[in-house]
Amino acid sequence: MTAGINQSALDRLFTAALEAAVARMEKDGHFFPLVFEMRANGMIHNVAMLETAPVDGSADxxxxxxxxxxxxxxxxxxxxxxxxxxxGDDQRMSVRLRASNYAKDIAVPFEIERKGFVKRRRRVSLGDISGDTVPNDVF
Structure with missing residues (x-):
């Protein structure tokens, strides 16, 4: 690990991101990519992005x-x-966790239980989490 960040900090960032994704899934049944960043002081921020520059159609x-x-x-x-x-349809979330000298893509399978006809209620259950070390494309 690098100076200034430890496994505990990465675990907090992973947990915050995963909890937000589960909450969005339970509320809406889906979500768009969620972005979180950790500052040097350990604070975790959800990032909302408003792009004002022209979007290159080849970049996803x-x-x-x-x-x-x-x-x-x-x-x-x-x-x-x-x-x-x-x-996609495979009932899986992916958390791309990056720090200096740390890069993993963590797969989180899930199932959604749906109840209610008029007022839709959803409950997300998580499966076994697995991670793959990948090239670091951020740091």
């Missing part, structure tokens, strides 16, 4: 989010980041 959402985080990491604004994506 994940590439644009990664480029934005790479810039913030290069400036020293952040020490870690997490992007949570919903995998």
């Amino acid at each position: 959402v994940l590439e644009r989010l990664t480029a934005m985080l790479r810039t913030r990491a290069g400036e020293g604004t952040i020490v870690a980041s997490a992007i949570v994506l919903q995998g």
